[in-house]
Amino acid sequence: MTADRRNLKLAVDLGGVKFPNPILTASGTFHYGREFAPYLDLSKLGGVIVKSLSAKPWPGHPPPRGAETPSGMLNAIGLQNPGVAAFCDHELPWLVEQGVPVIASIVGHSPEEYMKVADRLRGAPGIVAMEVNISCPNLEDPTKMFSSDPDATGKVIRGVTRVASQPVFTKLSPDVTNIVDIARAAVRAGTHGLAVMNTALGMAIDTETFSPKLSTLTGGLSGPAIKPIAIRCVYQVSRAFPDVPIIGQGGIWTGEDVAEFLLAGASAVAVGTANFIEPTASMRILDEFIEYLNRKRIRDVSQLRRMMKDG
Amino acid sequence: MTADRRNLKLAVDLGGVKFPNPILTASGTFHYGREFAPYLDLSKLGGVIVKSLSAKPWPGHPPPRGAETPSGMLNAIGLQNPGVAAFCDHELPWLVEQGVPVIASIVGHSPEEYMKVADRLRGAPGIVAMEVNISCPNLEDPTKMFSSDPDATGKVIRGVTRVASQPVFTKLSPDVTNIVDIARAAVRAGTHGLAVMNTALGMAIDTETFSPKLSTLTGGLSGPAIKPIAIRCVYQVSRAFPDVPIIGQGGIWTGEDVAEFLLAGASAVAVGTANFIEPTASMRILDEFIEYLNRKRIRDVSQLRRMMKDG
Amino acid sequence: MSPANPGAWSGPAEVFAYRRLAEPYHSLTLVAPEVCSRAAPGQFIALRMPDDRSLLLRRPFSIHRVDRRPGWAGTVEVVFDIRGRGTEVLSRLRQHAALDVLGPLGRPFRYPKEPTNCLLVGGGIGAAPLLFLAEELRGHGHRVDYILGGRTQDHLLRPIEAKRASLTVTFTTDDGSSGYRGVVTDVLAERVRATNAKVVYTCGPVAMLRAVARVCAQMKLSCEVAWEEVMACGFGACLVCAVPVRLDRGGDDDWAWARCCTEGPVFSASRVHWERVEESGAPTTTGVGG
Amino acid sequence: MSPANPGAWSGPAEVFAYRRLAEPYHSLTLVAPEVCSRAAPGQFIALRMPDDRSLLLRRPFSIHRVDRRPGWAGTVEVVFDIRGRGTEVLSRLRQHAALDVLGPLGRPFRYPKEPTNCLLVGGGIGAAPLLFLAEELRGHGHRVDYILGGRTQDHLLRPIEAKRASLTVTFTTDDGSSGYRGVVTDVLAERVRATNAKVVYTCGPVAMLRAVARVCAQMKLSCEVAWEEVMACGFGACLVCAVPVRLDRGGDDDWAWARCCTEGPVFSASRVHWERVEESGAPTTTGVGG
Numbered sequence A, B: 001m002t003a004d005r006r007n008l009k010l011a012v013d014l015g016g017v018k019f020p021n022p023i024l025t026a027s028g029t030f031h032y033g034r035e036f037a038p039y040l041d042l043s044k045l046g047g048v049i050v051k052s053l054s055a056k057p058w059p060g061h062p063p064p065r066g067a068e069t070p071s072g073m074l075n076a077i078g079l080q081n082p083g084v085a086a087f088c089d090h091e092l093p094w095l096v097e098q099g100v101p102v103i104a105s106i107v108g109h110s111p112e113e114y115m116k117v118a119d120r121l122r123g124a125p126g127i128v129a130m131e132v133n134i135s136c137p138n139l140e141d142p143t144k145m146f147s148s149d150p151d152a153t154g155k156v157i158r159g160v161t162r163v164a165s166q167p168v169f170t171k172l173s174p175d176v177t178n179i180v181d182i183a184r185a186a187v188r189a190g191t192h193g194l195a196v197m198n199t200a201l202g203m204a205i206d207t208e209t210f211s212p213k214l215s216t217l218t219g220g221l222s223g224p225a226i227k228p229i230a231i232r233c234v235y236q237v238s239r240a241f242p243d244v245p246i247i248g249q250g251g252i253w254t255g256e257d258v259a260e261f262l263l264a265g266a267s268a269v270a271v272g273t274a275n276f277i278e279p280t281a282s283m284r285i286l287d288e289f290i291e292y293l294n295r296k297r298i299r300d301v302s303q304l305r306r307m308m309k310d311g
Numbered sequence C, D: 001m002s003p004a005n006p007g008a009w010s011g012p013a014e015v016f017a018y019r020r021l022a023e024p025y026h027s028l029t030l031v032a033p034e035v036c037s038r039a040a041p042g043q044f045i046a047l048r049m050p051d052d053r054s055l056l057l058r059r060p061f062s063i064h065r066v067d068r069r070p071g072w073a074g075t076v077e078v079v080f081d082i083r084g085r086g087t088e089v090l091s092r093l094r095q096h097a098a099l100d101v102l103g104p105l106g107r108p109f110r111y112p113k114e115p116t117n118c119l120l121v122g123g124g125i126g127a128a129p130l131l132f133l134a135e136e137l138r139g140h141g142h143r144v145d146y147i148l149g150g151r152t153q154d155h156l157l158r159p160i161e162a163k164r165a166s167l168t169v170t171f172t173t174d175d176g177s178s179g180y181r182g183v184v185t186d187v188l189a190e191r192v193r194a195t196n197a198k199v200v201y202t203c204g205p206v207a208m209l210r211a212v213a214r215v216c217a218q219m220k221l222s223c224e225v226a227w228e229e230v231m232a233c234g235f236g237a238c239l240v241c242a243v244p245v246r247l248d249r250g251g252d253d254d255w256a257w258a259r260c261c262t263e264g265p266v267f268s269a270s271r272v273h274w275e276r277v278e279e280s281g282a283p284t285t286t287g288v289g290g
């Protein structure tokens, strides 16, 4: 930490969930934290959102699982994870020990599977909140993701909020006609907050081999390329639900990007793809954000949400 | 033209609409062509899709109307245009004189307005096709664009195809839950082809002034940043409607990008934002594409559509 | 590299020199004979960002000076301050670096037909095109006086050259660190009388242009303003650079958006529809692009 | 710049030298003492693309050689051929250019405990890590022989250095322009017998690794393969670099995806689940990311 934090209020409160600062790490871009321990002091992070957890182990997709695109990347990991039980036994204790708030991202193929994961995490020490990744094909209709349908979203969130002992954040996908409709379904189903947004569905083709660059044809687009879409989604949702706390994400690379998300209406942010290129990205971004606050003489980060000039 | 075109078949036929080569210029990025005459020989283009035309003149939005984003740009021109009559009197004759196929992009606030424009263009000399820009707020429900609703799309396209004397291409927006549903509505309404895709809705905020970078808050995201989304949309639509010709667009910058769109299922492409940075971009891209075809020993461009390895 | 006629020239230019000017300002001189030979004061060039493809758009810069020494490849100089990533990248360029240039672009200042007393009014970096203009006006036999303003002494763009280029120069600074303490419009009316100026040329922030235009209107002086609006293409294709202008018939409701890059950047102050000029982009409806 | 321990070192490195090698190959030597001191054969470094922010991801490159001369800042050399924009950018770098490096990364080749005859098998640019490996093996008292293959004579990576680094070298080229006409596996069994090799180290295209591994399995030789899979992070965080491996209990259905960047890039050939290795990424279901 080089930047001057004196008389700055960095801590944020998202509907009761407290983070020492607004900069978290995004699910699937920080694994369970271990890989980053050599590079940074995890206790300096606002929080860690772990790779999505399923009830049973998920193997993930065959390679190639990644491809670069202009200012972005595509991925098709396939939500590979060892399952919630293995996570709780082998990963969670170490992570909690680092002294960083942990958000558990959960995923499933049916409302029941989501509930199983939430149930397994009931009262798990150190887990301050749950992020529900609804960008996952719904077994009842595999052509659709839960996130693309208000009813499916409502079902999953109602189930999870019933069993979860922690506050629930619903993670929205940008690939919908009206993201506010999905947000409304989640809010009505009792979500405490929202995470905006997940990757956008994209595709790339290798013109030398005539093959798709991902083994799965399509995949999730992330990185700075999608930031303008993420800012728009955060703005739309925050104006529709001013009292629902939002974790903004999508292409964050600098401290100014953090400010842009908070101005759009987010209460905290998650750094994703940037972690891959710079293991210390989250710390650099926090430093830059603190310098920005000092330069603009903003003493309390939560002020930014109300500072945008949008008439 | 530096690249070697000998025994190459560049001409394409999109359901009866013929273009000397598959590289067109995208609506709103080439105005009515005049500005480019000093830089390139318009007759060398596959075709020109002109800035969208409305029944009456549209003034457009106040500035700022543009902002740069990582590998992309946002715009909020507001479909400024002098109206279809002024276009026919003052712009069309000159453009047709250049010896390039002209596609008229049309726009309106209601099906009736779209039909008025199409009617005014009936039998207009030199106009080989119509591109219907349905990414426009619907007066009956200004919160929605025609492009975000199958019924509204169907209404517009049914109306236009009824009065138009030229083949009709419906231009789809990526900002929908299922682009195939919108494509289906357009096909059922009689569209001859599809243009995939228009800009994605985005937003950017100036963190120094706390104001949105566009006077309209949100605007259209274009450029290489959105290419993976455009490739995905073209692929989804072309696999759902293999016999409906597609004009691919979104972030095209190189000859390889053209190949990528054709592999995804497009029959022709439109170069957009690249025209702004390089007035001669379309010609460079055509040269690069020809070199690519020669390198890969592809003799007929229309082969590419069937060469993708997607099992 | 198209021999664009009447269009602009487009191609790679070599950096002849980079110079750091007084505190906030930087200078970049490019070898670009084709641009140099055609450039007129008030026109601009659009520079493509080298190397970094994530910086998509060209950056427009007023032509600050040209060097047409015979037997020497013509050069074009721009001066700039650092606003963001693009200008920061430009400030790191050094001799022999290559840069893609499009220009000259836009409508230049127009000169009076008869020998006339001209007053130039520049604020901050906005003064960029005025030295070139002063030289050309004097070459055409006009008298040139100059009001140069800035926040502090350091923000006065090239004060010595300004002195050389005009008969009298009046400096104004917000903090009084040099010349008159205040803004250019505080001294404008007095300087007009003292120099018996009939034409005023100005460029700088919109607020300043508006104030200068108002004074000129009151004093019945013809006034030309050089405008700055966000651009994407620079040559009339995108319609991004909208400036509200009265139509020739000129009623208050009879107006339209003009393209700053082709119908401007220099406008007759009387043509600008000042009531419709937003000084901050206060958001209106929501846009969908296109 | 975190003193990453056990993690990799991350920071800016200066280009000490760029060299054009035989036809398709380029060499870049970086001043990176922290990487140099810890590097082991088979490990790689991840280079961030300079300047161009549109090229988001680091590019992984095997450590080709290190120079630990005492009293001299340690350097690390990588060799590469041009596959796309990133390697093209790298091929334009010259002395004193700065480059952000992350490394050393990954699991290196393991050496036999007892003095052993080792056979190295490299194809094309895949041979990159083998010179370094040869030096280290010999330093540990092992005999080293080398089979170096390529499409043509020009595609034999550093043949002279290969000769110096090993007792015997056998060249194979697809077109017979140098050495044996054919592929490395055509001569493998014979060379194993002739050199009485007990351990085989190989890297190159997957098809070659598969063929070498098959021969080694038949001849009951221990074999280590250096794998190449698309990566995003290089240090275990993203799960992009999936390689199918048998789990310790080893049944055919008892397998999982291993991370090439941390559990590899060097794998014991017997651990790789060859039946599940796709040689071309034939698409399966459609993915949604995550």
Ligand SMILES: Cc1cc2nc3c(=O)[nH]c(=O)nc-3n(C[C@H](O)[C@H](O)[C@H](O)COP(=O)(O)OP(=O)(O)OC[C@H]3O[C@@H](n4cnc5c(N)ncnc54)[C@H](O)[C@@H]3O)c2cc1C
Residues within 6 Å of the ligand: B067, B068, C044, C057, C058, C059, C060, C061, C062, C063, C078, C079, C080, C081, C082, C083, C084, C085, C086, C087, C088, C125, C128, C129, C227, C228, C229, C230, C231, C265
């Ligand atoms: C006709 C004209 C002449 C100009 N002459 C000069 C000059 O002589 N000296 C000088 O210092 N500046 C001049 N400007 C402003 C200059 O173009 C911007 O300072 C520059 O584009 C900022 O780029 P950036 O990447 O540093 O800033 P960023 O804010 O990071 O730029 C992001 C995007 O916004 C655009 N942009 C930002 N500010 C402006 C602006 N004020 N005007 C137009 N586009 C902008 C950029 O071109 C880029 O596309 C001129 C502008 C115009 C329109």
Ligand SMILES: Cc1cc2nc3c(=O)[nH]c(=O)nc-3n(C[C@H](O)[C@H](O)[C@H](O)COP(=O)(O)OP(=O)(O)OC[C@H]3O[C@@H](n4cnc5c(N)ncnc54)[C@H](O)[C@@H]3O)c2cc1C
Residues within 6 Å of the ligand: A067, A068, D044, D057, D058, D059, D060, D061, D062, D063, D078, D079, D080, D081, D082, D083, D084, D085, D086, D087, D088, D125, D128, D129, D227, D228, D229, D230, D231, D265
């Ligand atoms: C462990 C490891 C060691 C390697 N060692 C070498 C080496 O010593 N010499 C050498 O020439 N190459 C090596 N490669 C391959 C090298 O990383 C790619 O050639 C390079 O990334 C291509 O980048 P590009 O931008 O030129 O190509 P592009 O195809 O434009 O790259 C686009 C994206 O795809 C990724 N990519 C493309 N091809 C590969 C590939 N084969 N492996 C991994 N990522 C890829 C790039 O990293 C980038 O993210 C190695 C790869 C791995 C995984």
Ligand SMILES: Cc1cc2nc3c(=O)[nH]c(=O)nc-3n(C[C@H](O)[C@H](O)[C@H](O)COP(=O)(O)O)c2cc1C
Residues within 6 Å of the ligand: B026, B027, B028, B029, B051, B052, B075, B077, B079, B105, B133, B171, B197, B198, B199, B220, B221, B222, B223, B224, B226, B249, B250, B251, B252, B270, B271, B272, B273, B274, C238, C289, C290
């Ligand atoms: C400044 C600008 C104006 C545009 N105007 C229109 C328009 O009037 N009608 C339309 O259908 N599309 C319009 N578009 C969208 C383009 O035609 C194109 O579909 C889109 O930009 C994607 O292509 P690109 O990424 O190559 O620019 C506009 C795009 C830009 C950037």
Ligand SMILES: Cc1cc2nc3c(=O)[nH]c(=O)nc-3n(C[C@H](O)[C@H](O)[C@H](O)COP(=O)(O)O)c2cc1C
Residues within 6 Å of the ligand: A026, A027, A028, A029, A051, A052, A075, A077, A079, A105, A133, A171, A197, A198, A199, A220, A221, A222, A223, A224, A226, A249, A250, A251, A252, A270, A271, A272, A273, A274, D238, D289, D290
């Ligand atoms: C390789 C990769 C894996 C991801 N895995 C998950 C995941 O398991 N669960 C999830 O909710 N989001 C996942 N995401 C999405 C990120 O959490 C984040 O929402 C998205 O990448 C946008 O942020 P960014 O642009 O900063 O990366 C993943 C993203 C990437 C790039």
Ligand code: FES
Residues within 6 Å of the ligand: C230, C231, C232, C233, C234, C235, C236, C237, C238, C239, C240, C241, C259, C260, C261, C262
């Ligand atoms: S900048 Fe494109 S029209 Fe002016």
Ligand code: FES
Residues within 6 Å of the ligand: D230, D231, D232, D233, D234, D235, D236, D237, D238, D239, D240, D241, D259, D260, D261, D262
């Ligand atoms: S490259 Fe990220 S886990 Fe291997």
